[in-house]
Amino acid sequence: MLQIKNLQASIEGKQILNGIDLQVNAGEVHAIMGPNGSGKSTLASVLAGREEYEVTGGEVEFLGKNLLELEPDQRAGEGIFLAFQYPVEIPGVSTVNFMKTAVNKIRAYRGQNALDAVAFLQLMKEKMKLVEIDQALLSRSLNEGFSGGEKKRNEIFQMAMLEPTLSILDETDSGLDIDALRIVANGVNKLRNKNNATIVVTHYQRLLDYIVPDFVHVLYKGRIVKSGGKELAKELEAKGYDWIKSQLADSVIS
Amino acid sequence: MGNTAVDIDLNKEIVSSFSGQDFSGAIDSRELALMHFQKLGLPTNKSEEYRFTPIGKNLSKNFTWKTVSTESTIGSIEPFLMEGVEASVVVLVNGIYSSKLSHIKHDKNEITVMSLTDAFKTHEAIVAQYFGKNLPTESDSFVAMNSAFWQSGVFIHVKENTNVEKPVLILHVNDAQNAQVNSQTRLLAIVEKNSSLSVIEKFESVGDNYVFHNFCEEIAVKENARLEYCKVQNDAGKSIQVANTVIHQSATSKVDTFTLTLDGEMVRNNLTIVIDGENCESHFHGLYLLKGNTLADNHTVVDHKKPNSFSNELYKGIMDGNAKGVFNGKIFVRPHAQKTNAFQSNRNILLSDSATVNTKPQLEIWADDVKCSHGCTSGQLDEEALFYLRSRGIPADTAKAMLLYAFALDVLAPVKNESLKTYLDKLISDRLHKNF
Numbered sequence: 001m002l003q004i005k006n007l008q009a010s011i012e013g014k015q016i017l018n019g020i021d022l023q024v025n026a027g028e029v030h031a032i033m034g035p036n037g038s039g040k041s042t043l044a045s046v047l048a049g050r051e052e053y054e055v056t057g058g059e060v061e062f063l064g065k066n067l068l069e070l071e072p073d074q075r076a077g078e079g080i081f082l083a084f085q086y087p088v089e090i091p092g093v094s095t096v097n098f099m100k101t102a103v104n105k106i107r108a109y110r111g112q113n114a115l116d117a118v119a120f121l122q123l124m125k126e127k128m129k130l131v132e133i134d135q136a137l138l139s140r141s142l143n144e145g146f147s148g149g150e151k152k153r154n155e156i157f158q159m160a161m162l163e164p165t166l167s168i169l170d171e172t173d174s175g176l177d178i179d180a181l182r183i184v185a186n187g188v189n190k191l192r193n194k195n196n197a198t199i200v201v202t203h204y205q206r207l208l209d210y211i212v213p214d215f216v217h218v219l220y221k222g223r224i225v226k227s228g229g230k231e232l233a234k235e236l237e238a239k240g241y242d243w244i245k246s247q248l249a250d251s252v253i254s
Numbered sequence: 255m256g257n258t259a260v261d262i263d264l265n266k267e268i269v270s271s272f273s274g275q276d277f278s279g280a281i282d283s284r285e286l287a288l289m290h291f292q293k294l295g296l297p298t299n300k301s302e303e304y305r306f307t308p309i310g311k312n313l314s315k316n317f318t319w320k321t322v323s324t325e326s327t328i329g330s331i332e333p334f335l336m337e338g339v340e341a342s343v344v345v346l347v348n349g350i351y352s353s354k355l356s357h358i359k360h361d362k363n364e365i366t367v368m369s370l371t372d373a374f375k376t377h378e379a380i381v382a383q384y385f386g387k388n389l390p391t392e393s394d395s396f397v398a399m400n401s402a403f404w405q406s407g408v409f410i411h412v413k414e415n416t417n418v419e420k421p422v423l424i425l426h427v428n429d430a431q432n433a434q435v436n437s438q439t440r441l442l443a444i445v446e447k448n449s450s451l452s453v454i455e456k457f458e459s460v461g462d463n464y465v466f467h468n469f470c471e472e473i474a475v476k477e478n479a480r481l482e483y484c485k486v487q488n489d490a491g492k493s494i495q496v497a498n499t500v501i502h503q504s505a506t507s508k509v510d511t512f513t514l515t516l517d518g519e520m521v522r523n524n525l526t527i528v529i530d531g532e533n534c535e536s537h538f539h540g541l542y543l544l545k546g547n548t549l550a551d552n553h554t555v556v557d558h559k560k561p562n563s564f565s566n567e568l569y570k571g572i573m574d575g576n577a578k579g580v581f582n583g584k585i586f587v588r589p590h591a592q593k594t595n596a597f598q599s600n601r602n603i604l605l606s607d608s609a610t611v612n613t614k615p616q617l618e619i620w621a622d623d624v625k626c627s628h629g630c631t632s633g634q635l636d637e638e639a640l641f642y643l644r645s646r647g648i649p650a651d652t653a654k655a656m657l658l659y660a661f662a663l664d665v666l667a668p669v670k671n672e673s674l675k676t677y678l679d680k681l682i683s684d685r686l687h688k689n690f
Contacts, residue, residue, distance in 0.1 A: 048645050051637075076647035088642040092660025098643070101656065106647035141660075158646060 001026050001197055002067075002166055007058035008222075009046045016042040018222035019058065024166065027194040031208055031233060032201045034219035035241040040201045041085060043219070044170040047199075048082035049075050062166065076102075077109030079165030083155040083172050090142040095154060098142050099124070099161050106162060127160040131187035149180030156187040167191075168199045173207035185210030205237035218244055260295030264314060268296075271319040271436070272403040280374065280385060280401075287391040287401030294395045303394075306580045306612045307522050307551040310395070312494055316464050318434065326429035331355050334425055334458045339673045341423040341454065342367060344408050348428055349437025349467070351406045364416045365451070370407030370440055380411060385442055388472045388500040388528065396496045396522075400438050400470045407440030410453070412479075414446040421452035421482075421671060426469075428493065430461030441471040450480035452671055459489040459518075471499040475507040477531065482670055483511040486678075489518035491546070498524045505531025505560070510668035513540040514678065515550040516685065526555040529591075532562045539665040540569040543685055544577035544609075551580035558591040561621075567598040570665050572658055572686075573609035581613040583628065589620040596624070602632035603661060655686040662686070 002024040009017040016039045024030055034040050046053050047060065049072035060067040062078060070078065090098075103123070104114040115123065128135065133153050143151050152172055159167055169188065173181055188211050192198065200211055208216075208230065216232040217224045220241075225248060226232065236243070269288070277284060296310035297303065304310065326347045335343065344367060345355035351369040358367050366377070373381050391398040408424055428435045445451045453473075459465045467489075475481045481501065489495060495518055501509055515521050527536050542550045556565045571579040581600045602611040615628040635657060643653035662682060669675045 050641055071650070072641060072644040073647050073649045073653075076645055082645050084642065084645075088636075088639045090639050090642070090657070090660060092663050093656055098646070098656075101652065102643075102646040102648055105649060105652065109647065162646065 001063060003059075003061045005059045007043075007046065007060060008056045009042060009053050010056050011042070011053050015056070016053075016222055017046065020222070020224060022217065022224065024197050024199065026197055028215065029192070029198045029200065029211065029213045031213035031216045032199060032219055033203070033205075033216060033233060033236060036203065038219045039222040040203075040219050041170055044082060044168045044199070044201050047168055048072060048080060073105070074109070076162070076164075077106050081159050081162055081164030081167045083152075083159060083167065083169045085171040085174060087143050087151040087155055089144045089146070091144050093142045094140060095138040095142050095157075096124070099158065102158070103161060123161065127157060130160050130190055131157045132183050133157045148175035149177065152176055152180065152184050153187070156184050160187065160191055165196050166199070167196070168201065170201045171203065172200070173202055173204060181207065182210060205233045208233045220244055220248065260293070261314075264319075265292060265295055267319040268399070275403075275405060277403070283386045283391075284402050287398045290391045291395065291398035291402050294398055297395050303553070304522075306578070307520065307549060309494060309496060309520055309522055312520055313466060316492075317436075317466055317494070326427070327431060328427060328429050328460070331425060331427060334427055334456065336423065336454070336456065336674070336677045339421065339423070339454070339671075339677050341421040344422060344424045346406060346408070346424070346426050346437070346439055348435050349405045349439050351408065360418065360420065360422070364413055365418050366409065366411040367422055368409050370409045370442055373409035373442070377409065377411065380444065381409065381442065384444055384472060384474055386472075388474075388502050389470055389498060394498060394524070396468050397470055397498050400440065400468050400498070404438045404440045404470070407442065410441070410443040410451070412445045412449045412451045414448060416446075416449045418449070418451050421454050421674065423454045423456065426455065426457045426467065428459040428465040428467060428489070430459060430463035430465045430492070432461070432463075434463040435459075435465045435467075437465070437467040437469070439467070439469045441469070441473070443471075443473040445473070445475050445479040445481055447477045447479060449476075452482040452484075452674075454484045454486070454674065456486045457489050457495065459493045461490070462492065465489065465493040467493065467495045469497055471497065473499070473501045475501060475503045475509055477504045478506045479504070480508045481510070482668070483509070484669060484674060484678075485511075485513045486681075487513075487515045487518060487521055489521075491517070491519060493518040494520045496522045496524075500526045500528065502528045502530060503534045503536065506533045507531065508534070509536040509538070510670065511536075511538040512666065512668050512678075513552065514682070515540070515542040515544070515552075518548060518550070521548070521550040522553070523551070524553045526557065527565065528557045528559065529563045529565065530559050532560045534560075534563040536565045537668040538565075538567050539668050541662055541665045541682070542569075542571040542579055543662070543682070544571065544579060545574040547576050549578040549580070553582045555584040555586070556596060557586045557588070558594045558596060559588045561590060561592045561594065563591070564595045565597070568665055569600045570662055571600075571602045571611060572605065572662065573602065573611060574605040576606075576608045578609070579611040579613075581611070581630070582616065583614070584616040585618070585626060585628070587619040587621045587624050587626065592621050592623045594621060594624040594626070596626045598628040600630040601661075602630075603635055603658065604632060605635065652687070655683075658686045659683055
């Protein structure tokens with residue numbers, strides 16, 4: 001589904017990604033872990049098409065298309081979804097209206113007819129239940145005055161509405177208490193199926209107790225330095241990122 | 255300051271351009287105003303009040319002071335009306351009240367709507383009581399010019415204890431298809447005790463020649479009366495417009511105003527709200543959506559003369575291309591006006607590097623027990639918000655329009671008439687979705 005080859009990216013002249021290689025197939029969950037400043041969020045941003053980042057080398061292919069040539073909205077149309085680490089507050093735009101526009105723009109991109117008001121409301125009700133989000137929250141201005149947990153739940157609600165092929169969760173666990181974390185993770189798990197895939201970007205192992213990954217990759221200084229199964233996350237939690245750093249130092253010496 | 259040399263030749267030219275017209279009504283006040291105009295001349299770049307808005311220079315350069323009014327070939331006003339808004343329509347074409355095109359549906363026992371020139375004959379006493387009282391001619395060139403040479407106008411009088419439901423729509427059409435137009439018009443409106451009135455003014459122009467529209471408006475809102483006042487400035491490219499509007503509030507009255515400026519070459523609005531009674535409430539909002547080379551300047555004054563009143567001002571602007579926005583908000587709180595609450599906010603978004611805005615709050619507070627606040631901001635569209643919307647599949651143009659609409663929307667709060675609100679909402683939304 002997703003093939004990343006030797007991806008390099010910089011922001012304001014500072015090189016962040018130094019050659020990432022990653023393959024994600026349908027039905028898989030990949031966790032990207034790493035210490036602060038290792039480039040995790042940069043990778044998520046580059047995949048979603050954030051314009052401040054400049055891709056300085058490499059390729060990204062998504063379902064046979066060159067992802068890097070597409071605008072952020074076209075990427076969404078192709079089936080990519082980024083759950084933001086810091087969802088933006090937008091006063092004056094309600095989540096309901098926002099989602100109605102988004103759903104129908106994506107449908108238009110795919111050559112499908114717009115949903116009418118009834119069909120849209122039905123879809124919304126169904127997805128609201130899935131992520132345990134309240135209608136009142138969705139009628140309010142997008143994320144304005146929402147708690148950290150409400151914002152993240154709203155991200156997962158949007159994900160449910162747009163039914164992406166590839167979801168990228170950028171530090172979705174940050175700022176969540178354990179109850180909110182469980183609700184958000186439950187939502188993500190319910191949306192998983194054999195046709196879609198998820199990339200979970202996280203600093204801590206905690207989230208991976210709830211969203212169990214098939215693969216864990218450790219990002220350090222803009223490169224994937226170690227990959228493994230879900231047990232790698234546990235090992236990292238126990239030994240800390242210094243363990244990776246010292247391993248790398250050893251390998252350089254030997 | 256203000257001691258600038260008057261261009262005597264230009265003044266002569268301007269004055270003689272008005273000769274040969276029938277100036278019935280207010281003869282004495284015209285003479286005084288003329289004297290003031292002779293002394294003031296057009297504002298120059300040294301005039302502090304017109305520093306950012308060179309209307310005098312623009313007029314000297316582009317306007318020929320030869321003819322005043324020209325014949326219009328406009329047969330129908332249909333395209334200029336507001337869809338869905340049911341109202342009595344008063345039409346002025348090239349500055350002249352048109353009985354033929356006007357259509358007054360209101361009950362004459364409740365409200366009088368007529369030509370101001372006629373009102374000088376039929377409603378002499380009340381006109382004499384209010385005309386020119388709130389717009390002194392000695393300090394502003396355009397008030398002086400208008401007061402000396404006004405050609406035509408509208409008179410509205412709402413009787414006591416009368417709730418006038420349907421709005422009065424005053425439609426100004428300037429037809430510059432064949433020649434330039436010089437319109438000098440007035441409005442005199444009185445809303446008597448315990449009554450309510452909604453007035454909408456809409457400005458339209460057609461043709462490629464210059465239009466200069468100078469108008470003066472005096473509105474008195476008496477005890478416990480209510481006024482809703484909405485202005486839509488939707489002129490074509492070569493229009494220069496100056497509005498001097500004074501709303502005078504008596505005790506426990508309530509005023510809601512909304513000013514929307516879309517197009518025109520140069521627009522200057524001087525809006526003054528005089529709170530001359532206790533327990534008044536006034537909300538005055540404005541929105542300017544400017545592109546090309548349009549310059550729109552809103553100078554507002556709220557003058558709290560009596561205690562225990564509340565004023566709330568919110569003006570917002572979006573500028574693209576080479577457009578210029580100017581905002582100046584004065585709040586006066588007189589020594590006796592204790593327990594005044596006065597709020598002011600001006601927020602701007604600049605969409606291009608060459609668009610500009612000059613914003614200046616001016617608070618003069620002589621009372622010591624008041625609550626006043628002001629704030630102004632100018633910035634670009636929030637890139638992070640734009641990316642957020644785009645990441646959900648919304649194309650850049652739509653996302654931009656959504657954000658601008660969300661930014662602008664709350665200025666419509668003072669508009670209470672539902673059909674008018676719907677009309678304005680659509681006008682604004684269409685403009686934003688047309689990519690400016």
